[in-house]
Amino acid sequence: MPQSLFEKVWHAHTVKKLANGQTQLLIGTHLIHEVTSPQAFGMLRDLGLQVLMPHRTFATVDHIIPTNELVEPYQDPLAQAMMDEVRKNCAQFGITFFDRASGKQGIVHIVGPEQGITQPGTTIASGDSHPSPHGAFGAIAFGIGTSQVRDVLATQTMALGELKVRRIEVNGKLRPGVYAKDVILHLIRQLGVNGGTGYAYEYAGSTFDGFTMEERMTVCNMSIEGGARVGYVNPDETTFAYLKGRPYSPTGAAWDAAVTGWKSFASDAGCRYDDVVKINAADVAPSVTWGINPGQGITINENVPSPDTATSADDKAGIIEALAYMKLPAGKPIKGTKINVAFLGSCTNGRLSDFQEVAKYVKGRKVAPGVKAIAVPGSQIVALQCEKLGIDKVLAEAGFEWRAAGCSMCLAMNPDKLIGDQLCASSSNRNFKGRQGSTTGRTLLMSPVMVAAAAVTGAVADAREVFAVN
Amino acid sequence: MALAKITSVSGRAVNVPGNDIDTDRIIPARFMKCVTFDGLGEFLFYDVRKDTTTGNDTNHPLNDPRFKGATILLSGANFGCGSSREHAPQAIQKYGFKAVIAENFAEIFFGNSITLGMPLACAKREDIAKIAAAVEKNPATEVVIDVVKQEIRFSGQTVPAQIRDSARDALVNGRWDAIGELLDGVPAVTETAKKLPYLTAAST
Numbered sequence: 001m002p003q004s005l006f007e008k009v010w011h012a013h014t015v016k017k018l019a020n021g022q023t024q025l026l027i028g029t030h031l032i033h034e035v036t037s038p039q040a041f042g043m044l045r046d047l048g049l050q051v052l053m054p055h056r057t058f059a060t061v062d063h064i065i066p067t068n069e070l071v072e073p074y075q076d077p078l079a080q081a082m083m084d085e086v087r088k089n090c091a092q093f094g095i096t097f098f099d100r101a102s103g104k105q106g107i108v109h110i111v112g113p114e115q116g117i118t119q120p121g122t123t124i125a126s127g128d129s130h131p132s133p134h135g136a137f138g139a140i141a142f143g144i145g146t147s148q149v150r151d152v153l154a155t156q157t158m159a160l161g162e163l164k165v166r167r168i169e170v171n172g173k174l175r176p177g178v179y180a181k182d183v184i185l186h187l188i189r190q191l192g193v194n195g196g197t198g199y200a201y202e203y204a205g206s207t208f209d210g211f212t213m214e215e216r217m218t219v220c221n222m223s224i225e226g227g228a229r230v231g232y233v234n235p236d237e238t239t240f241a242y243l244k245g246r247p248y249s250p251t252g253a254a255w256d257a258a259v260t261g262w263k264s265f266a267s268d269a270g271c272r273y274d275d276v277v278k279i280n281a282a283d284v285a286p287s288v289t290w291g292i293n294p295g296q297g298i299t300i301n302e303n304v305p306s307p308d309t310a311t312s313a314d315d316k317a318g319i320i321e322a323l324a325y326m327k328l329p330a331g332k333p334i335k336g337t338k339i340n341v342a343f344l345g346s347c348t349n350g351r352l353s354d355f356q357e358v359a360k361y362v363k364g365r366k367v368a369p370g371v372k373a374i375a376v377p378g379s380q381i382v383a384l385q386c387e388k389l390g391i392d393k394v395l396a397e398a399g400f401e402w403r404a405a406g407c408s409m410c411l412a413m414n415p416d417k418l419i420g421d422q423l424c425a426s427s428s429n430r431n432f433k434g435r436q437g438s439t440t441g442r443t444l445l446m447s448p449v450m451v452a453a454a455a456v457t458g459a460v461a462d463a464r465e466v467f468a469v470n
Numbered sequence: 471m472a473l474a475k476i477t478s479v480s481g482r483a484v485n486v487p488g489n490d491i492d493t494d495r496i497i498p499a500r501f502m503k504c505v506t507f508d509g510l511g512e513f514l515f516y517d518v519r520k521d522t523t524t525g526n527d528t529n530h531p532l533n534d535p536r537f538k539g540a541t542i543l544l545s546g547a548n549f550g551c552g553s554s555r556e557h558a559p560q561a562i563q564k565y566g567f568k569a570v571i572a573e574n575f576a577e578i579f580f581g582n583s584i585t586l587g588m589p590l591a592c593a594k595r596e597d598i599a600k601i602a603a604a605v606e607k608n609p610a611t612e613v614v615i616d617v618v619k620q621e622i623r624f625s626g627q628t629v630p631a632q633i634r635d636s637a638r639d640a641l642v643n644g645r646w647d648a649i650g651e652l653l654d655g656v657p658a659v660t661e662t663a664k665k666l667p668y669l670t671a672a673s674t
Contacts, residue, residue, distance in 0.1 A: 015655050015662045020639035024655045026662050038505035078503040085505050129554040145556030145582035151652055157659055159648035194548045229577050293490050411499045432494040439517040
């Protein structure tokens with residue numbers, strides 16, 4: 001019987017059925033970081049347990065790491081304590097740690113693909129919300145809590161219920177100035193922030209076939225914002241070309257065998273899906289969020305919704321709450337809204353192509369007076385790639401602060417924070433109240449090029465107009 | 471490891487209304503700079519419980535003395551959306567809550583909560599409103615979540631609740647923390663791993 005990639009990977013990694021009907025699922029690759037792992041190692045010690053497969057766990061530091069302070073001890077003693085803890089735990093349990101000194105440190109979901117650790121047909125778990133970009137490779141990647149980090153450390157498995165699969169087909173070519181980020185913001189707006197509950201999302205169609213791995217990662221990344229547990233793209237030649245020659249990719253005869261194996265995991269033609277959604281790429285436009293969840297988005301030329309046009313009582317309450325927090329006038333254009341901060345980076349849009357695309361347009365321009373603009377590469381390797389191409393200089397000349405790798409202002413666990421009710425044009429993935437480090441700070445999610453357009457004009461703008469894209 | 475069989479939870483309740491209450495709201499990220507979960511309880515809903523400029527308590531329901539000591543949290547749809555941070559259910563539990571009733575819950579939050587032995591019950595909006603009204607009228611109202619029968623009882627009324635089969639089974643049979651069962655499966659894990667080339671290659 002034809003099967004989807006999800007079903008094949010699930011069955012290949014099923015250890016057994018548990019008494020409550022869930023599955024004990026083998027997790028091939030475990031990615032850990034400093035914020036959600038210390039407590040899990042503490043639980044292991046309390047229970048007297050060991051790490052079952054230390055060679056299948058990889059660690060780095062991303063959440064708390066300062067991006068403008070390279071020397072330890074860090075000024076924040078709590079950040080230093082977490083840093084020390086992950087270092088100690090990795091040493092004690094024999095886990096590979098991509099520390100800053102390794103030159104491979106970065107956001108854990110950027111490091112995995114970069115190292116070739118993320119491979120098709122595998123299962124991945126990480127104590128974080130955003131392992132979904134690994135799905136771009138045809139891996140099934142789960143965001144998990146700390147008790148499950150403990151479970152995976154101790155048993156290389158976790159207890160899970162099987163998911164339904166929704167195929168999301170996007171066909172056609174994106175219009176100029178429209179990016180992968182706009183595709184996922186469009187999808188979340190259409191399907192809702194909890195539309196994906198209980199589902200794995202399979203992204204397919206000619207648009208995805210034509211996407212680079214980095215574009216696929218951007219879309220998969222925000223599956224979770226759409227409520228889905230998992231998002232993936234079937235592996236193809238683009239996937240294999242990306243993986244070839246990476247440090248953890250197989251070589252020689254093992255490479256050929258691996259590619260054959262990877263291909264076999266792709267969804268079979270005619271397999272059953274629990275739901276299918278089709279989108280026309282031409283219908284996607286540059287998007288920006290106006291509210292306090294990622295589903296509250298509009299295209300750049302639309303007006304901010306008004307409670308009067310709400311479709312339901314819930315919708316109305318949601319609009320009223322969001323507008324009160326965002327301090328945006330109802331029914332007015334989002335375009336022209338003054339911004340205070342521009343943030344480029346995160347596991348959604350912190351890769352080479354994101355900075356490359358921005359550099360192409362901001363070259364020779366200046367960040368508007370009064371706007372604080374920061375560019376934070378997703379990993380040390382992304383930083384190095386950018387520096388080799390002179391992208392860091394282009395951005396710095398335009399007025400962006402070029403920082404060291406980390407999660408930074410996506411969730412502001414390090415010193416990069418909004419102040420007061422600053423409004424931030426952000427290439428990150430969440431616009432929740434207080435997300436960027438100030439309890440009254442405001443976030444507008446958009447593509448990196450839209451962030452650049454907002455940075456240079458000082459207000460939310462249509463990047464196509466600002467940069468004469470056509 | 472013998473775990474408690476959680477067949478019902480009872481206590482006073484407090485209503486924290488609203489849909490899409492996300493994990494950043496439940497526990498702001500800056501409080502996650504910790505190497506243990508101890509002490510997270512005091513930061514539950516911190517940024518909506520404290521006035522950002524004065525630092526004084528707001529009129530958030532958790533600050534209302536009438537609801538002090540409540541052990542059941544009531545809320546709206548898509549509760550716990552956002553992050554995978556277990557800090558969120560940990561903060562709720564460490565604050566003193568034993569269960570949450572909402573219209574529905576975000577996926578990862580749901581799993582994280584059950585693993586802590588904290589039942590999450592889904593109920594219809596109008597039924598949650600009835601419970602909230604009863605509690606508002608008399609904060610001492612005893613609310614009982616019957617995990618086995620999947621119902622909620624309060625002030626002589628009974629409304630249906632839903633707790634997903636696997637979670638209900640895990641709670642009532644005292645296997646909500648899967649670690650014991652997963653450890654029992656380790657020999658089978660090794661066998662399954664042998665069939666997966668990327669694992670055998672990496673271990674040699």
